[in-house]
Amino acid sequence: MSQAFVSEIVGTAMLVLLGTGVVANVILPKNKGFSSGWVVITFGWGLAVMSGVYVSFKSGAHINPAVTLGLYLNAPDKADQFAKGITSSFSNMLLYWLAQMIGAIIGAVLCWLAYKKHFDEDADPATKLGVFSTGPAIRSYGWNFFTEVIGTFVLVFVILAFGKNPASLGPLPVSFLVVGIGMSLGGPTGYAINPARDLGPRIAHAFLPIPGKGKSDWAYSWVPVFGPLVGGAIAGLVAHAYIV
Numbered sequence: 248m249s250q251a252f253v254s255e256i257v258g259t260a261m262l263v264l265l266g267t268g269v270v271a272n273v274i275l276p277k278n279k280g281f282s283s284g285w286v287v288i289t290f291g292w293g294l295a296v297m298s299g300v301y302v303s304f305k306s307g308a309h310i311n312p313a314v315t316l317g318l319y320l321n322a323p324d325k326a327d328q329f330a331k332g333i334t335s336s337f338s339n340m341l342l343y344w345l346a347q348m349i350g351a352i353i354g355a356v357l358c359w360l361a362y363k364k365h366f367d368e369d370a371d372p373a374t375k376l377g378v379f380s381t382g383p384a385i386r387s388y389g390w391n392f393f394t395e396v397i398g399t400f401v402l403v404f405v406i407l408a409f410g411k412n413p414a415s416l417g418p419l420p421v422s423f424l425v426v427g428i429g430m431s432l433g434g435p436t437g438y439a440i441n442p443a444r445d446l447g448p449r450i451a452h453a454f455l456p457i458p459g460k461g462k463s464d465w466a467y468s469w470v471p472v473f474g475p476l477v478g479g480a481i482a483g484l485v486a487h488a489y490i491v
Contacts, residue, residue: 258308258350259348259354259447262295262444263353263444264295264355265294265299268358268362271366273288276365278365289430296422297418297419309347312343312476313403314479315344316479316483317483318407318483348443355452359451366460372459372460376464379449379452380439380448381471384434385435386467388467390435391435395438396475396478396481397478398438398440398478399479401424401432401482404482404485428440439474441475442472442473444471
């Protein structure tokens with residue numbers, strides 16, 4: 248289990264470093280990728296997922312609490328849903344969540360270090376926060392929550408379907424799935440679809456010494472945490488009934 252714990256830290260850190268990194272490149276001033284747009288961000292996040300999955304293979308490469316929860320609820324006998332024969336249990340799920348949160352914070356800090364001089368430049372506080380965490384295009388907590396539920400349901404449900412498919416394509420299908428979700432469902436909320444991906448960097452934003460960073464928008468922070476968890480849980484239960 249200790250090996251799986253470290254694996255989830257490393258994989259989630261890689262995911263968040265590259266994912267927040269592409270956002271920083273696109274929206275922070277004086278970057279070479281400045282204003283390159285939504286398509287760059289969605290493909291960057293897809294490749295970030297692929298990289299995170301590859302380096303966390305020892306733990307089953309969940310790198311997302313919603314995926315971990317979906318796998319847990321999808322298991323008909325609550326066994327053998329984790330890599331390397333680790334028995335699936337509620338306590339192990341919590342350890343995965345802790346590792347994912349630690350990794351997400353580490354990844355966000357590394358992104359800040361990589362773009363330190365650009366964070367020091369004058370920019371709107373919302374732009375600086377936007378590198379770290381998601382925010383709604385139109386703030387409506389109920390609808391924003393529902394959007395995150397739908398997006399995460401698609402992510403986890405299709406991942407579980409991949410597990411029943413005999414084709415062995417590795418992380419590539421998941422990467423394209425994330426790109427597809429970003430392009431089709433990402434507009435309203437910025438598609439967190441991963442509680443650790445949003446909350447970990449938001450915590451990093453709160454404690455990092457970023458000039459003119461403003462507040463961390465804690466009033467919205469519950470949406471990209473509980474929305475994905477609900478979506479992942481529903482996907483796990485529906486996939487068990489539909490796919491198994």
